[in-house]
Amino acid sequence: MNLFDVYSLYDIEPVSGSGSYVYTADGTKYLDLYGGHAVISIGHSHPAYLKRVGDQLSKLGFYSNSVKNSLQAELAERLGKISGYEDYSLFLCNSGAEANENAMKLASFHTGRKKILAFDKAFHGRTSGAVAATDNPSIVAPFNQTPNIEFAPLNDIDVVVQKLSTNEFAAVIIEGIQGVAGIRMIDDDFLRELRRVTQEYGVALILDEIQSGYGRSGRFFAHIWTGIRPDIITCAKGIANGFPMGAVLISPKFEARKGLLGTTFGGNHLACAAALAVLDVFEQENLVENAMNVGSYLLDELRRIPWLIDVRGRGLMIGFDVEGSAADLRRELLFEHRIFTGGAGAHTVRILPALNLSLDQAREFIEKLNALK
Numbered sequence: 604m605n606l607f608d609v610y611s612l613y614d615i616e617p618v619s620g621s622g623s624y625v626y627t628a629d630g631t632k633y634l635d636l637y638g639g640h641a642v643i644s645i646g647h648s649h650p651a652y653l654k655r656v657g658d659q660l661s662k663l664g665f666y667s668n669s670v671k672n673s674l675q676a677e678l679a680e681r682l683g684k685i686s687g688y689e690d691y692s693l694f695l696c697n698s699g700a701e702a703n704e705n706a707m708k709l710a711s712f713h714t715g716r717k718k719i720l721a722f723d724k725a726f727h728g729r730t731s732g733a734v735a736a737t738d739n740p741s742i743v744a745p746f747n748q749t750p751n752i753e754f755a756p757l758n759d760i761d762v763v764v765q766k767l768s769t770n771e772f773a774a775v776i777i778e779g780i781q782g783v784a785g786i787r788m789i790d791d792d793f794l795r796e797l798r799r800v801t802q803e804y805g806v807a808l809i810l811d812e813i814q815s816g817y818g819r820s821g822r823f824f825a826h827i828w829t830g831i832r833p834d835i836i837t838c839a840k841g842i843a844n845g846f847p848m849g850a851v852l853i854s855p856k857f858e859a860r861k862g863l864l865g866t867t868f869g870g871n872h873l874a875c876a877a878a879l880a881v882l883d884v885f886e887q888e889n890l891v892e893n894a895m896n897v898g899s900y901l902l903d904e905l906r907r908i909p910w911l912i913d914v915r916g917r918g919l920m921i922g923f924d925v926e927g928s929a930a931d932l933r934r935e936l937l938f939e940h941r942i943f944t945g946g947a948g949a950h951t952v953r954i955l956p957a958l959n960l961s962l963d964q965a966r967e968f969i970e971k972l973n974a975l976k
């Protein structure tokens with residue numbers, strides 16, 4: 604059997620990792636500034652992570668959501684505390700797309716309305732509702748097309764008001780910072796206005812913090828920069844440092860009932876152990892603060908490089924454009940300088956490293972980038 608050929612692959616295979624480095628079988632070392640699509644939050648093979656996940660695996664890897672699981676309760680309590688959402692409830696699932704499906708479903712159940720408003724260039728995942736709310740027709744199958752999703756231009760509140768005033772919308776979904784679009788910033792004032800108008804029209808505000816959350820922006824969630832509180836927040840990626848997990852943080856205004864949401868694997872023992880290990884390391888190593896400090900250094904230094912265009916971002920969620928091909932630049936960085944970066948479109952490079960990237964590692968990147976031209 605062959606693999607279904609849907610991924611463009613670099614001819615390179617990391618077989619081990621440590622912190623912000625990965626290694627191929629011949630021992631070649633690569634600086635990882637991409638964390639496998641922004642997933643690696645505490646670094647590869649962190650000892651605290653290995654210990655906690657290993658210990659859990661030797662006790663109990665999985666049991667279903669039909670019995671008590673105190674690891675879930677511990678995760679809910681600690682995530683509530685670290686994020687400032689202690690009064691919200693937690694629903695655990697397995698991926699970012701699944702978190703967004705559940706968020707949109709919950710908003711629709713709650714309001715009795717059918718429509719969701721999303722924004723241009725948004726990416727919310729590849730499952731049915733999530734892909735319909737993703738502004739990329741090439742990945743939306745006819746089966747996924749629905750009149751229940753509409754799009755508005757980002758940072759234009761008037762269009763949002765026009766749509767919401769129809770009273771047909773259950774929710775507005777927006778990323779904390781648009782990631783797949785190439786690190787596209789949401790205006791702080793636009794997000795505050797969005798909070799105000801969603802409240803005015805009784806529409807749930809869903810913050811997709813799957814890429815921008817979990818400390819990456821230098822705050823636990825990117826929207827915290829604006830002081831707003833959404834109704835629903837979705838997380839995945841960094842939450843369990845590579846163990847598949849998604850989460851929905853739900854405001855107290857939503858009432859749970861048995862069977863309303865559910866999943867076989869979501870919140871299983873191993874996933875919870877991985878997520879708890881991530882929070883242990885966040886606390887012990889002040890990772891949100893480190894993301895802020897190292898991110899500010901990187902942003903400052905990148906802005907000094909004359910051939911980089913529109914350096915943007917917050918914390919360790921950084922994007923910049925180049926005049927020529929970003930793919931060529933990324934290939935040169937990878938194969939000649941042994942640095943992994945991310946892309947987005949023809950001209951954009953994304954930097955999404957582990958949150959414990961050190962200043963020395965950031966400096967190494969800047970030096971190599973400066974030496975290119």
Ligand SMILES: Cc1ncc(COP(=O)(O)O)c(C=O)c1O
Nearest residue numbers: 698699700726727728782813814
């Ligand atoms: C903002 C955002 N939402 C949702 C998703 C989908 O997450 P997953 O691939 O875990 O389904 C992604 C993935 O890149 C994302 O960046």
